[in-house]
Amino acid sequence: MRSFLDAGVVLPGSSDAPVVASDPLLSIHDMVNRRTASGAPIGPDEAVTAREALYATRSVRRTRCTRSESRALSPGSCSPTSVLSDDLLGVPADRIGELTVGATVVGGRIAHDTGALKVS
Known part of the structure; x- marks a missing residue:
C-alpha cells in the first residue's frame, strides 16, 4: 500500500468480501x-x-476507485457517519482492530445505534 500511495495511486481500501x-x-x-x-x-x-488508511476506506474514495460514483452519489446525498468506541487516530495502532461501531447515521437518519447517540 505504501508503494502505491507514494506513487500517487488512489488506495481503494476495500475488501474481497465475502472471501474475507x-x-x-x-x-x-x-x-x-x-x-x-x-x-x-x-x-x-x-x-x-x-x-x-481511514481516507482510503471512505465510501466516496472507494466509489471513485471502482467507478461507481453515479450509483453511490447523488445530489443532496450524505456520506455515512459512524461513531466509534474510541479515537481511531489516537489509539495505539495495534488496538485499531478492537474498535467497535456504536452508531451509524446515513442520510441524516440513524441506521444503527447501540446507545452511543444521545438523542433528545
Missing part, C-alpha cells in the same frame, strides 16, 4: 499494522498511517 471480513475497521487495522492472522509481519515497509 468486510469490516472496514479490520481493513484499516491491517493496512496500518501489516501482520498475518498469526501476528507475523508481512511487508511492514508497505504500512500506511491510520489517517491514510
Whole structure:
C-alpha cells in the first residue's frame, strides 16, 4: 500500500468480501499494522498511517476507485457517519482492530445505534 500511495495511486481500501471480513475497521487495522492472522509481519515497509488508511476506506474514495460514483452519489446525498468506541487516530495502532461501531447515521437518519447517540 505504501508503494502505491507514494506513487500517487488512489488506495481503494476495500475488501474481497465475502472471501474475507468486510469490516472496514479490520481493513484499516491491517493496512496500518501489516501482520498475518498469526501476528507475523508481512511487508511492514508497505504500512500506511491510520489517517491514510481511514481516507482510503471512505465510501466516496472507494466509489471513485471502482467507478461507481453515479450509483453511490447523488445530489443532496450524505456520506455515512459512524461513531466509534474510541479515537481511531489516537489509539495505539495495534488496538485499531478492537474498535467497535456504536452508531451509524446515513442520510441524516440513524441506521444503527447501540446507545452511543444521545438523542433528545
